[in-house]
Amino acid sequence: MKKITLSRKEFLKLTGVATAGSVIGACAPAAVPAAAVEAPPATSVPAATSVPAATSAPEATAVSPTAVPEPVAIRLTIPADPGVVDPTANWVYEVADSQWVTLVKYDYVKNEVLPAGAVSWSVSADNLIWTFNIRKDWKWSDGQPVTAKDYEYSFQEIVNPATACPASWRLSIIKNADDVNKGDKPVSDLGVKAVDDYTLTIELTNPAAWFLSSLSSIGHAVPRLTREKFGADWTKPENVVVNGPYKVTEWIIDSEVTLSKNPSYYDAATVQIDKVILYVVTSESTAMAMYENGEIDTVMVPTTDIDRVRQVNSLKDQFASAPMMRVNFYRFYVLKPPFDDLLVRKAFAAAVDRDTLISQVTRGNEVPAYTMTPPGCVGHVPRSDGVGIPFDPKVAVQYLTDAGYPGGKGLPALVLGYNASETNARVAQAIQKMWKDYLGVEVTLKAHEGAGYMAAVQSGAMNIVRAGWGMDYPDANNTYGELFASQVSDKGILELPELDELIAEAAVESDLGKRKTLYKQIETMFIQDNAGVIPLYWAATNTVTKPFLNRPNDPNFLMEFRTWTVNNN
Amino acid sequence: MIGYVVRRMLWAVPVCFVISVITFGLMHSIPGNPFDKMDKPLPAQVLKQLMAHYQLDKPVYMQYLQYIGNALQGNLGPSYQYMNRTVNEIIAGSFPKSIVLGIMGVAVALIIGVPLGIVAAVRHNTAMDYLSMFIALIGVSVPAMTMAWILIWVFALKLGILPVARWGSVQQAILPVFTLGVGGAAILARLTRASLLQVLREDYIRAARAKGVTEWIVIVRHALRNALIPVVTVLGPLTAGMLTGSLVVERIFAIPGLGKYFVESVNVRDYPVIMGTTLLYALVLVAANLLVDITYYWIDPRIKMSKN
Numbered sequence: 031m032k033k034i035t036l037s038r039k040e041f042l043k044l045t046g047v048a049t050a051g052s053v054i055g056a057c058a059p060a061a062v063p064a065a066a067v068e069a070p071p072a073t074s075v076p077a078a079t080s081v082p083a084a085t086s087a088p089e090a091t092a093v094s095p096t097a098v099p100e101p102v103a104i105r106l107t108i109p110a111d112p113g114v115v116d117p118t119a120n121w122v123y124e125v126a127d128s129q130w131v132t133l134v135k136y137d138y139v140k141n142e143v144l145p146a147g148a149v150s151w152s153v154s155a156d157n158l159i160w161t162f163n164i165r166k167d168w169k170w171s172d173g174q175p176v177t178a179k180d181y182e183y184s185f186q187e188i189v190n191p192a193t194a195c196p197a198s199w200r201l202s203i204i205k206n207a208d209d210v211n212k213g214d215k216p217v218s219d220l221g222v223k224a225v226d227d228y229t230l231t232i233e234l235t236n237p238a239a240w241f242l243s244s245l246s247s248i249g250h251a252v253p254r255l256t257r258e259k260f261g262a263d264w265t266k267p268e269n270v271v272v273n274g275p276y277k278v279t280e281w282i283i284d285s286e287v288t289l290s291k292n293p294s295y296y297d298a299a300t301v302q303i304d305k306v307i308l309y310v311v312t313s314e315s316t317a318m319a320m321y322e323n324g325e326i327d328t329v330m331v332p333t334t335d336i337d338r339v340r341q342v343n344s345l346k347d348q349f350a351s352a353p354m355m356r357v358n359f360y361r362f363y364v365l366k367p368p369f370d371d372l373l374v375r376k377a378f379a380a381a382v383d384r385d386t387l388i389s390q391v392t393r394g395n396e397v398p399a400y401t402m403t404p405p406g407c408v409g410h411v412p413r414s415d416g417v418g419i420p421f422d423p424k425v426a427v428q429y430l431t432d433a434g435y436p437g438g439k440g441l442p443a444l445v446l447g448y449n450a451s452e453t454n455a456r457v458a459q460a461i462q463k464m465w466k467d468y469l470g471v472e473v474t475l476k477a478h479e480g481a482g483y484m485a486a487v488q489s490g491a492m493n494i495v496r497a498g499w500g501m502d503y504p505d506a507n508n509t510y511g512e513l514f515a516s517q518v519s520d521k522g523i524l525e526l527p528e529l530d531e532l533i534a535e536a537a538v539e540s541d542l543g544k545r546k547t548l549y550k551q552i553e554t555m556f557i558q559d560n561a562g563v564i565p566l567y568w569a570a571t572n573t574v575t576k577p578f579l580n581r582p583n584d585p586n587f588l589m590e591f592r593t594w595t596v597n598n599n
Numbered sequence: 600m601i602g603y604v605v606r607r608m609l610w611a612v613p614v615c616f617v618i619s620v621i622t623f624g625l626m627h628s629i630p631g632n633p634f635d636k637m638d639k640p641l642p643a644q645v646l647k648q649l650m651a652h653y654q655l656d657k658p659v660y661m662q663y664l665q666y667i668g669n670a671l672q673g674n675l676g677p678s679y680q681y682m683n684r685t686v687n688e689i690i691a692g693s694f695p696k697s698i699v700l701g702i703m704g705v706a707v708a709l710i711i712g713v714p715l716g717i718v719a720a721v722r723h724n725t726a727m728d729y730l731s732m733f734i735a736l737i738g739v740s741v742p743a744m745t746m747a748w749i750l751i752w753v754f755a756l757k758l759g760i761l762p763v764a765r766w767g768s769v770q771q772a773i774l775p776v777f778t779l780g781v782g783g784a785a786i787l788a789r790l791t792r793a794s795l796l797q798v799l800r801e802d803y804i805r806a807a808r809a810k811g812v813t814e815w816i817v818i819v820r821h822a823l824r825n826a827l828i829p830v831v832t833v834l835g836p837l838t839a840g841m842l843t844g845s846l847v848v849e850r851i852f853a854i855p856g857l858g859k860y861f862v863e864s865v866n867v868r869d870y871p872v873i874m875g876t877t878l879l880y881a882l883v884l885v886a887a888n889l890l891v892d893i894t895y896y897w898i899d900p901r902i903k904m905s906k907n
Contacts, residue, residue, distance in 0.1 A: 284693060
């Protein structure tokens with residue numbers, strides 16, 4: 031569900047990287063793992079998660095206790111009005127994810143699946159039928175109990191063709207989901223069943239080790255009666271019924287959304303922030319200025335401001351940069367010359383200097399990517415394994431010569447396309463220069479505004495195009511199974527039958543060790559041996575946060591306000 | 600007079616019809632679709648469902664007929680970008696804010712621009728003239744996005760006396776209104792000056808002075824009235840533009856007005872919003888020009904609103 035959020039944010043905020051912050055003080059990078067480990071149960075240990083103030087010089091930023099208002103309200107910006115927040119009908123953003131609860135949550139730091147709507151689960155011996163025990167004594171905000179039937183209804187609505195949910199394909203692994211979605215079978219045939227009020231079973235078409243963690247971002251329980259009674263208006267503040275940590279209590283379209291703590295949430299006692307006020311501010315620079323003027327409490331730092339923020343005394347201690355689960359990469363259009371030629375692809379891949387790109391252009395804590403799947407995901411291949419095409423200008427020149435284009439002579443005019451944003455443009459300019467310096471090849475840049483981008487990409491009008499992928503769930507199946515397998519891959523992407531076989535095998539394999547081996551083979555085959563795409567970097571979130579607030583690092587896409595805490599020291 | 604106004608208003612009908620046909624044709628001929636905005640295209644099945652859901656799978660002329668039929672009944676259709684909102688709701692929610700901002704912007708433009716132009720013309724070729732025109736030159740040449748950030752930097756970040764952004768309070772309105780108004784003020788100042796200078800050379804001004812009319816009365820009663828005709832002419836489209844929202848000002852100051860929908864709807868191929876905003880702009884422009892013509896009549900009795 032992140033794809034749309036990311037690209038929407040990219041289009042609207044003008045620069046690339048998305049949300050979620052970190053508790054890591056910029057001046058204490060060594061504290062990353064320690065602080066990160068402390069972060070998830072943040073509510074219980076507010077002091078451990080060090081807002082920058084903890085690591086900063088004693089002067090200036092020392093927080094007075096009175097800086098914390100009662101009850102705790104925080105203000106921040108979102109780049110666009112949330113629009114449709116029904117999680118069964120649209121991609122899920124913060125406002126939806128804060129109001130309704132999925133079966134499970136995923137801890138991206140400890141890499142484990144946590145209970146949420148379901149307190150426990152089990153899977154049948156053939157790995158096809160999952161059984162979830164739904165939390166008891168948990169109520170909707172209108173006092174009704176939350177039951178397995180609510181989940182059954184929600185899954186049915188996601189695949190129901192009448193809902194036209196753009197994320198419905200994510201549930202195709204569930205029995206009959208595709209047939210229901212095409213309208214060939216009634217929704218009641220979907221392989222999700224409420225056995226009783228507190229037991230839910232989900233039957234799959236194939237075993238899938240990644241299925242459980244994927245439920246952390248899809249399948250939020252929604253209130254059937256309210257939804258049916260009010261139709262499209264059911265999510266309006268006056269009608270909405272929730273079961274999650276927050277409830278929308280005020281919504282001024284295009285202007286602001288207020289989330290207030292929901293006492294009926296099962297874990298309400300641990301939620302510290304009583305009110306989250308989201309201002310709709312499209313311009314990243316405006317949001318940054320609002321932060322500096324004290325109008326909001328935390329903000330994403332625009333790429334263009336990172337250098338300044340790191341230098342200015344009043345801001346540098348409030349800055350944090352942490353990696354997130356998103357890969358940015360360049361795609362080749364392989365259906366026409368010159369990138370139908372493996373040697374040419376390898377030459378261009380070997381001429382990309384990722385370290386310089388990060389230190390000079392993106393400037394945050396981005397991580398150079400030599401493979402696709404980000405760190406923290408099942409199937410991530412550590413850099414120490416040496417998979418991928420490293421930066422080596424000499425080898426790159428040799429590849430190009432071997433391909434019959436010595437010094438780039440004889441190559442047709444090449445176009446590098448990207449969806450218009452400040453960050454994407456700067457990255458493209460840097461790589462354009464690398465290819466010129468190391469290969470002697472001139473590449474023309476072409477920025478695309480808005481919705482024409484994907485159509486232009488598939489038309490083959492551009493030889494190389496920028497792409498990004500935010501992880502929906504922490505598993506390489508999300509990258510390879512849903513991005514590069516031939517049956518789902520986009521036109522122009524390299525297709526390899528033997529890669530498809532490996533991807534299919536890895537998707538249904540249950541043994542973790544075997545899966546890791548398979549994904550290493552897959553990355554080696556696709557990225558290293560065939561140079562199918564050029565992974566560039568795994569993105570980072572760059573934020574500044576007022577000292578009174580702890581904004582835990584969340585490498586996942588959504589900001590989870592329930593885990594944000596207040597600094598009382 | 601009333602007949603003239605009614606005739607002019609009836610003319611808006613064919614104008615809007617032609618604009619709607621051209622806009623509809625143009626927007627359907629640009630590549631991409633309203634749901635194509637992700638890093639990876641939607642699966643064909645999902646896209647098909649969405650297209651069918653919004654009846655985008657029908658031939659374009661059918662879609663147009665359906666659209667125009669609904670539009671005539673006042674229903675401008677759903678937004679694809681904001682799936683649970685109609686275009687009527689979007690316009691109803693954002694247009695009033697743009698109108699308020701626009702009216703204040705026009706007021707600032709008039710209050711600053713016209714007196715500046717008068718001073719420059721009356722004190723022709725003096726330091727006052729050069730100063731006024733220098734200010735106007737800056738106003739014309741500094742684009743709104745630069746002006747906005749200079750104002751934010753000075754009044755919010757440095758002096759700390761005004762908020763950076765958002766809409767609702769008087770304080771929040773000052774910077775965007777000034778940003779919006781100052782460009783128009785510069786245009787009006789230059790126009791007022793040029794026009795007034797020309798009028799002041801007319802014989803009837805010399806006659807008035809010869810009769811011993813005070814200079815103040817000469818300027819205000821005799822010269823200015825004629826000199827304002829080109830100013831009023833420009834004021835029509837200027838007002839229409841300001842009322843329907845300024846993308847740059849609204850974006851920088853996070854004002855939930857109509858301006859962003861003009862641009863964003865094209866970027867995301869939100870067809871009904873493109874149509875709705877374009878037609879609204881056409882109507883406002885027609886209305887503004889009508890008001891201009893009526894104002895002519897009021898300023899200059901020589902202008903007749905006859906059938907010819």
